Amino acid sequence: MSPPDAPLHIQVRIDELREQIRHHDHLYYGLGEPEIADSEYDKLFKALHDLEEQYPDLSSPDSPTRRVGGAVPRFVGKPAGSATPKVVTPVEQFSKVPHDRPLLSLDSVLVPDEVYAFDKRVKKELDVDRIEYVVEPKYDGLSVVIGFRDGDFVEGATRGDGQTGESIAPNLRSILSRLTCLTLPGRVPQRIVVRGEVYLRLPDFQALNRQLTERGEKTFANPRNAASGSLRQLDSRITASRPLVLTCYDLMVSSDPLPPTHWETVALLESWSLPVPEPAQRQMCHGIEEVIAFHRSMMERREDLPFEIDGIVVKLNSRDYQEQLGEKSRSPRWAIAFKFPPRKELTTVQDIVVSVGRTGALTPIALLTPVEVGGVTISRATLHNVEEVARKDVRVGDRVKIERAGDVIPDIVERVAMPGEQRAAPFAVPRHCPVCQSAVVQEGPVYYCTGQTVCSAQLKGGIQHFASKGALNIEGLGEKTVAQLVDKSFVKDLSDLYRLTKEQLLSLDGFAEKSATQLLSAIAQSNTPSLERFLFGLGIHHVGHHVARILAAEFGALETLLAATREELVEIHDVGPEIAQSVVHFFAEPRNLAVLDSMKALGVAVQTVSRETSGQVAPLKGKSFVFSGGLKSLNRQEAAQRLEALGGRVTSSVSKHTTYVVVGKAPGSKLAEAERLGVALLDEAGFLELLQRAGIG
Ligand code: IVH
Numbered sequence: 001m002s003p004p005d006a007p008l009h010i011q012v013r014i015d016e017l018r019e020q021i022r023h024h025d026h027l028y029y030g031l032g033e034p035e036i037a038d039s040e041y042d043k044l045f046k047a048l049h050d051l052e053e054q055y056p057d058l059s060s061p062d063s064p065t066r067r068v069g070g071a072v073p074r075f076v077g078k079p080a081g082s083a084t085p086k087v088v089t090p091v092e093q094f095s096k097v098p099h100d101r102p103l104l105s106l107d108s109v110l111v112p113d114e115v116y117a118f119d120k121r122v123k124k125e126l127d128v129d130r131i132e133y134v135v136e137p138k139y140d141g142l143s144v145v146i147g148f149r150d151g152d153f154v155e156g157a158t159r160g161d162g163q164t165g166e167s168i169a170p171n172l173r174s175i176l177s178r179l180t181c182l183t184l185p186g187r188v189p190q191r192i193v194v195r196g197e198v199y200l201r202l203p204d205f206q207a208l209n210r211q212l213t214e215r216g217e218k219t220f221a222n223p224r225n226a227a228s229g230s231l232r233q234l235d236s237r238i239t240a241s242r243p244l245v246l247t248c249y250d251l252m253v254s255s256d257p258l259p260p261t262h263w264e265t266v267a268l269l270e271s272w273s274l275p276v277p278e279p280a281q282r283q284m285c286h287g288i289e290e291v292i293a294f295h296r297s298m299m300e301r302r303e304d305l306p307f308e309i310d311g312i313v314v315k316l317n318s319r320d321y322q323e324q325l326g327e328k329s330r331s332p333r334w335a336i337a338f339k340f341p342p343r344k345e346l347t348t349v350q351d352i353v354v355s356v357g358r359t360g361a362l363t364p365i366a367l368l369t370p371v372e373v374g375g376v377t378i379s380r381a382t383l384h385n386v387e388e389v390a391r392k393d394v395r396v397g398d399r400v401k402i403e404r405a406g407d408v409i410p411d412i413v414e415r416v417a418m419p420g421e422q423r424a425a426p427f428a429v430p431r432h433c434p435v436c437q438s439a440v441v442q443e444g445p446v447y448y449c450t451g452q453t454v455c456s457a458q459l460k461g462g463i464q465h466f467a468s469k470g471a472l473n474i475e476g477l478g479e480k481t482v483a484q485l486v487d488k489s490f491v492k493d494l495s496d497l498y499r500l501t502k503e504q505l506l507s508l509d510g511f512a513e514k515s516a517t518q519l520l521s522a523i524a525q526s527n528t529p530s531l532e533r534f535l536f537g538l539g540i541h542h543v544g545h546h547v548a549r550i551l552a553a554e555f556g557a558l559e560t561l562l563a564a565t566r567e568e569l570v571e572i573h574d575v576g577p578e579i580a581q582s583v584v585h586f587f588a589e590p591r592n593l594a595v596l597d598s599m600k601a602l603g604v605a606v607q608t609v610s611r612e613t614s615g616q617v618a619p620l621k622g623k624s625f626v627f628s629g630g631l632k633s634l635n636r637q638e639a640a641q642r643l644e645a646l647g648g649r650v651t652s653s654v655s656k657h658t659t660y661v662v663v664g665k666a667p668g669s670k671l672a673e674a675e676r677l678g679v680a681l682l683d684e685a686g687f688l689e690l691l692q693r694a695g696i697g
Helices: 006-031 038-054 112-126 167-176 202-216 223-231 236-241 262-269 290-304 319-324 386-392 456-467 480-489 494-499 503-508 512-526 533-537 545-555 558-562 566-571 577-588 590-601 636-645 669-677 682-695
Strands: 097-098 107-109 132-139 142-149 152-158 164-166 191-199 243-256 283-288 309-314 335-340 344-354 363-373 376-382 398-402 411-416 440-443 448-449 623-627 658-664 679-684
Touching: 006 038, 107 112, 112 290, 112 309, 112 319, 112 335, 132 262, 132 290, 142 167, 142 223, 142 376, 152 167, 164 376, 167 236, 167 243, 191 223, 202 223, 223 236, 223 386, 236 566, 243 262, 262 319, 262 636, 290 309, 309 319, 344 456, 363 398, 363 448, 376 398, 376 411, 386 411, 456 480, 456 494, 456 533, 494 512, 494 590, 503 512, 533 545, 533 558, 533 636, 545 558, 558 577, 566 577, 577 590, 623 636, 623 669, 636 682, 658 669, 658 682, 669 679, 679 682
Parallel strands: 107 335, 623 658, 658 679
Antiparallel strands: 097 164, 132 283, 132 309, 142 152, 142 191, 191 243, 309 335, 344 363, 344 398, 363 376, 398 411, 440 448
């Protein structure tokens, strides 16, 4: 079976994931200041990888999944030789060195099932039933390579993007000198390149942060950032002053033949007095069960280790087998990282504040004494709603256990009672909205601010929602812009968006002629939304995508829905009394009707769904469309929205499953591809006619 064509939202998701991964690659590899935990990065990476595998048409040679590492190629100038030791931000000024061989990264797995699957795959591919693995700690530091000539240290670099690293020889020299490893004893091949990890021991990390605090300097969020910041210093005296340690785990290049197994390679490195994983922390495993047992035992010993590890590394012992399995573009097929689950930490609740969302719902947020969980410093946790605060009985001053499960804002797992503690009073729901002072009312477990139209927090959230991809899809109307528009009173309700002037936009931070014109045109282009998207965009309580679609199909036009009674609404399948009540309330509110009237007067024409199709959600269901060349009467986005409203799908590339290729002005290679595959073609007139026939004209 050939792979499915990708719907538009998949393309958008893939683009988003690529952008996010590039951003985090830059923070991690480029700046050495990651914002998210590895586990979270791994999730993003896996999501992208899986989508690209499912929709190979959308894979791209410059996708982050195809790169060995992440650093965006960056300009590098001269290595500086500053005379006075000062903290230099570790960026961009090291000279680049190409690696002899790419410094691969590792695929990671989290659960034993995935490890069994790895073992099965390996055995199948090699056609053997027993494999020797070597397991080692996965040190949470910075990957480096060090090169020796005739036993003398000559070069050293960071991993960089995996192909090219940053030359940090003087800094590595200072570490090797402390380890007395600048000259290796014994018979060492004429040229070798060794790979290892540089990191800081926990007590040294804490001492360094104390020292930085005393000097009034910025502290590091975790030992890895501290190691990276200490190693990537232009002034190697700073590096020398930090007690960095090194563990070597691979011989990447040797002028002599490489040993036949990984175990022997480590022994060889050790024979040259290089630091290698301690014997108690590595093991040769005869079979995958021993690997799993080692993971379990390391996890138990994790807290007692004087350094951070975030899992174990599992490697095939035989170099022959390693070579037979080979590597993918960024990771070997013969090794994996078997990570540890997210860590729980204890901290103290300093305060409980309340944030107001777009629906007016109040969310209690615990402000915490900052604590590092799985590589990220956490200072806030959501308590979801008031019921949850009461159930967990969390109060200001309490000790709590928090867990970072992948979200940026973690959860409070439970309160930890301390003997003899004096507790504060239980959390009290504010009677007035902290943003607009309107009264607060309760609906089930949720408390709401009643100041719908006057609450700037609700307005900001509401505008962002209206402009979001699933709603009117107004590009360029992000959180920061919306906040400024509301704070400057340019936008007091949704209809004001269609009154914005260029002068107003130009007075906002971050806007210039071009961006102002672009945003105005994006707003103008959003003025013929489908009923479904418009209803969703209004942000009526309980009206999500699904309900919006049903209401649009059922009522066909906004005016008809406006006149609907609660009884009529409850009759509809999937619309319960709660939804019906909320819709009726919304359209009974004079201020909401006034906003709808203003929008209409300003030219917003919500599309109607014709009689024949109302009640029938998807007349173009199962049909997929590809656009080639521009259309005159509507842009791609509008065309896509109309097709989607009728159940059609828009895909980016032509396959034999494509129903129609819509050919506009200056079509590209997709037209040729359609002709080659014999896919039906539609010109603009034909396309418009099809829309008309399907229900929207
Ligand atoms: S072996 C081709 N062994 O983990 C095999 N890597 O996510 C390459 N790491 O970039 C790596 N401890 O910086 C290996 N015992 C160990 C390791 C280890 C930590 C790091 C390394 C790599 C990352 C992969």
